Amino acid sequence: MDNTGAANLTDISAAVEAMDFKIVNSDAALVDMVDACLKQPAIALDSEFIRTDTFFPKPALLQIYDREQVYLIDPLAIDDFTPLKMLFLAPDTIKVMHSCSEDMEVFDRLLSCYPQPLIDTQIAASLVGLDFSISYQRLVDAALGKQIDKGETRSNWLQRPLTDKQLSYAADDVLWLLDVYDFLMAKLDDLDRLSWLQEECEELLLIAKQPVSFENYYLKIKTAWRLDPQSLNVLRSLCAWREREARAEDVPRSRVVTDAALQELSRERPRDKNALAKISDLRHSMIRNYGSAILAEIEQADSQGKESYPPVLQQKNSSNIRNAIKKMKQVVSSLASSLDIPDSLLARKRDLEAYLFADDRQLELLGRGWRKDILLEQLDPIVDNYHANSDQ
Numbered sequence: 262m263d264n265t266g267a268a269n270l271t272d273i274s275a276a277v278e279a280m281d282f283k284i285v286n287s288d289a290a291l292v293d294m295v296d297a298c299l300k301q302p303a304i305a306l307d308s309e310f311i312r313t314d315t316f317f318p319k320p321a322l323l324q325i326y327d328r329e330q331v332y333l334i335d336p337l338a339i340d341d342f343t344p345l346k347m348l349f350l351a352p353d354t355i356k357v358m359h360s361c362s363e364d365m366e367v368f369d370r371l372l373s374c375y376p377q378p379l380i381d382t383q384i385a386a387s388l389v390g391l392d393f394s395i396s397y398q399r400l401v402d403a404a405l406g407k408q409i410d411k412g413e414t415r416s417n418w419l420q421r422p423l424t425d426k427q428l429s430y431a432a433d434d435v436l437w438l439l440d441v442y443d444f445l446m447a448k449l450d451d452l453d454r455l456s457w458l459q460e461e462c463e464e465l466l467l468i469a470k471q472p473v474s475f476e477n478y479y480l481k482i483k484t485a486w487r488l489d490p491q492s493l494n495v496l497r498s499l500c501a502w503r504e505r506e507a508r509a510e511d512v513p514r515s516r517v518v519t520d521a522a523l524q525e526l527s528r529e530r531p532r533d534k535n536a537l538a539k540i541s542d543l544r545h546s547m548i549r550n551y552g553s554a555i556l557a558e559i560e561q562a563d564s565q566g567k568e569s570y571p572p573v574l575q576q577k578n579s580s581n582i583r584n585a586i587k588k589m590k591q592v593v594s595s596l597a598s599s600l601d602i603p604d605s606l607l608a609r610k611r612d613l614e615a616y617l618f619a620d621d622r623q624l625e626l627l628g629r630g631w632r633k634d635i636l637l638e639q640l641d642p643i644v645d646n647y648h649a650n651s652d653q
Contacts, residue, residue: 282331282432286338294325294332295344301327303355305438306376308367309418309431316507316514318363320371321418326435333431342372349376357442359383359397365469375469382438384461385445388454393603401437404444409433457631475501479571482520486574488527491563494570496527498562502554518547518555530559575618582617585647589613592639600635607632617644
C-alpha cells in the first residue's frame with residue numbers, strides 16, 4: 262500500500278496537536294483508538310469521501326469523537342480495519358451521526374458493515390419539530406447556539422496533505438455532535454418519542470442492509486408509469502443492465518445511459534445502430550460504447566412472453582388518484598401540525614402513493630410503527646373510498 266498520505270498527515274501533526282486532534286494513520290493507532298472508544302456509551306461518527314466521477318464513494322477520512330478526543334482516521338494509511346469494524350458493531354456503544362445515508366455506502370465499501378446501534382440526529386431533530394432535512398450546521402446553532410464553518414464541504418478530501426482548514430472542518434463535524442445528541446434525546450424523552458426515534462433509525466439500517474434489487478431499479482424512473490407493458494418490460498431489463506454496468510465500471514449511472522435515454526429506448530425499442538442514432542437522448546459516445554449491449558437487452562426483453570412482463574404501474578395522473586392524494590396530504594398536514602413535526606417526516610408523497618396502491622397496507626411505512634397509530638384512522642377511509650370508486 263502507498264503510505265504517502267500517512268507521511269504527509271504526519272508532517273502536519275504538530276499543527277493538528279495544537280487543535281487537540283489525533284491523527285490515526287497506522288494499524289497500531291487504530292487499535293488504541295478503538296480501545297478508548299469502546300469504554301464510552303456513545304461516540305460521534307462522520308466520514309469524508311469523494312464521489313464526483315465514480316459509482317462508488319471513495320473513502321477519504323473518518324472522524325470519531327468519544328467525548329474525550331477527536332480522532333481523524335486516514336483510511337489510505339490503514340491496512341487492517343478489523344478493529345474499526347468491531348467498534349462499528351459493538352452493541353454497547355451507540356454511534357451518533359447526522360444525515361448518514363450516504364456515509365452508509367462509504368462504510369459498506371470500506372468495512373462491509375454498518376454502524377449499529379445507530380442514532381441519526383437529523384431524524385431526531387425532525388421528531389422534536391425542527392426542519393425535516395436540517396443541516397448539521399443549522400442544528401448545532403439551534404441546539405447549542407454555536408456557529409461552525411462549512412466552507413470545506415466540497416474540497417478535495419483525497420489530496421494529501423490535508424490542510425489545517427480541512428482538518429478543523431472535519432473535526433467540527435463530530436466535535437459538537439454528542440452535545441447535540443444529548444440535547445435532542447432530552448427533548449424526545451420529554452415528548453415520549455424516544456421509541457419513535459429508535460424505529461426510524463432501525464428502518465434506516467434496514468434500508469441500507471436490503472438494497473434495491475437490480476430488477477426493480479426501473480421503479481426509480483419517475484415517469485415509468487407512462488409506458489405500456491411491453492415497453493415497461495424493456496425498461497426493467499435496461500435499468501438492470503445499466504446498474505450492473507455502472508457498478509462494474511465504477512462510473513455514475515448517467516455516464517452509461519441517462520434516465521431519459523432509457524425511457525426513450527424502451528418506447529421505441531430500436532433494432533439496429535441506425536435506429537439507435539435516432540434516439541435523441543442517446544449520445545454518440547453511448548452508442549459507441551454500449552450500443553451492442555443495449556440492442557441485445559432490448560431483443561432479449563422483447564423475446565419474453567407477456568406473462569413475464571412486470572405489473573402495470575398505477576396511472577398517477579388520474580383525477581381519482583390526485584383527489585385521494587390531496588385528501589391524504591391534508592390529513593398529514595393537519596396531524597403533523599398538531600404534533601409540531603414536519604409534514605415530510607410523517608408522510609412524503611411517495612409514502613402516500615405506496616399506501617394508496619398497496620396490496621397489503623400493513624407492510625408499508627404508513628401501515629406500521631408509530632405512524633400507524635397516528636394516521637390510519639383518518640387515512641384508511643380515504644383509501645377505501647378510492648378503491649371502491651376505482652372498482653366500479
